[in-house]
Amino acid sequence: xxISNQNFKIRGxxxxxxxxxxxxxxxxxxxxxxxxxxxSIANVKLEFSNDGAxxxxxxxxxxxxxxxxxxxxxxxxxxxxxxxxxxxxPTITHxxxxxxxxxxxxxVTSPNGGEAWQAASQHDITWNKNGSxxxxxxxxxxDSGATWTAIPDGQNVSNNGVFTWYSxxxxxxxxxxxxxxxxxxxxxxxxxxxxxxxxxxxxVxxxxxxxxHLxxxxxxxxxxxxxxxxxxxxxxYSRDNFLADYQTIEASLPTPPGRSYTWTVPNS
Numbered sequence: 001x002x003i004s005n006q007n008f009k010i011r012g013x014x015x016x017x018x019x020x021x022x023x024x025x026x027x028x029x030x031x032x033x034x035x036x037x038x039x040s041i042a043n044v045k046l047e048f049s050n051d052g053a054x055x056x057x058x059x060x061x062x063x064x065x066x067x068x069x070x071x072x073x074x075x076x077x078x079x080x081x082x083x084x085x086x087x088x089x090p091t092i093t094h095x096x097x098x099x100x101x102x103x104x105x106x107x108v109t110s111p112n113g114g115e116a117w118q119a120a121s122q123h124d125i126t127w128n129k130n131g132s133x134x135x136x137x138x139x140x141x142x143d144s145g146a147t148w149t150a151i152p153d154g155q156n157v158s159n160n161g162v163f164t165w166y167s168x169x170x171x172x173x174x175x176x177x178x179x180x181x182x183x184x185x186x187x188x189x190x191x192x193x194x195x196x197x198x199x200x201x202x203x204v205x206x207x208x209x210x211x212x213h214l215x216x217x218x219x220x221x222x223x224x225x226x227x228x229x230x231x232x233x234x235x236x237y238s239r240d241n242f243l244a245d246y247q248t249i250e251a252s253l254p255t256p257p258g259r260s261y262t263w264t265v266p267n268s
Contacts, residue, residue: 010090012039014084020099024188025072025080026105027131032170033068035094042088046070052079052099061087074119074131076186077102095201104131106181106191112116113195117177118202119170119228125154125163127191134210135184142174142199145192156184173228175196202226222249222261230255239268 018034025031031047041064047055062068074157080100086092107128115124125138136152149172156162177199182190206221214220235249236242243267249263 011089012037012086013039013092013094013118013181014038014042014044014086015094016082016084016096019080019082019096021102023100023102025100025102026189027072027074027076027102028105029072031070031072033070033082033084035066037064037066041086041092045081045085045087045090047085048073048075049081049083050075050077050079050080050102072102073204074115074215075102076104076131076133086142101188103186103189104133104183105131105189106130106136108179108181108191108193110194111177111179111197115195116198117199119129119168119173119199120202121168122166123168125165125179125181128160129159129161131189133183133185133189137184138163139180139181139182140172141178141180141192142172144176144196145178145180148180152252168199170201170228173201173230183201201226201230202236203230205231211258216265216267219262219264222263224259226255226259235261235263237268 014037015262016033016035018032019062044064045060046058046062046068047059047264049055058070059068068110078099078101080102081096083095085091109128110124110126135156136159137156139148140149140151141149151165154165157163175198176196178193180190180192184215202224205222206225207221209212232252232254233252234251237247237249239245247268250261253261
């Protein structure tokens with residue numbers, strides 16, 4: 001007979017199943033760290049790295065039940081790693097195979113849908129922020145977010161939750177407008193208006209303005225000024241101050257470049 005010259009170990013194992021790499025988490029979110037285990041390991045230790053090298057302790061000891069709910073810290077990174085170990089034997093350990101990402105988050109609060117702003121007017125764009133993002137870029141859309149245009153003076157601005165849009169562009173007129181706030185460094189971290197708002201043009205009649213005498217059968221130029229560029233306009237006249245009598249001159253007229261329309265006065 002013979003016996004082993006020295007003791008050997010029979011040990012269990014723990015294997016991270018989430019995260020495994022490629023995940024994108026936002027600061028402040030709750031994430032369930034998951035693992036599988038073999039053997040009677042009572043407790044495990046969890047550690048986190050935000051640079052792919054140096055690990056810091058998240059939890060010194062938690063029951064080995066396969067799950068731990070983690071509140072993601074304000075540690076923005078593209079090189080996040082998670083490591084799990086037997087709380088009483090650091091040689092039993094496993095590190096997730098790939099990097100995960102922690103990013104900041106935003107919540108646009110104004111305009112967030114339903115507002116009606118005038119072209120060339122001034123408004124504050126506001127948002128809530130989460131995470132240590134220093135600067136943001138701001139964009140507007142005229143097609144519910146399908147395409148975006150940068151707000152020229154809204155690039156690389158401080159992430160303080162408010163930006164004064166001093167003059168909304170006249171070409172921003174739309175019934176499907178939205179705003180986007182985006183991390184100036186990480187384009188994947190952004191939020192936009194939850195639903196559409198309006199950017200309206202301003203139309204001001206310059207003729208007739210009141211007091212004129214228009215004769216049946218003669219032609220007159222209806223004129224106006226405008227701020228913004230609507231694709232089409234509607235012209236109407238009324239004989240009772242638009243209380244009940246509405247008469248259509250043009251239901252949908254492409255905006256003429258001269259802001260003028262020649263109208264032959266009907267027998268009305």
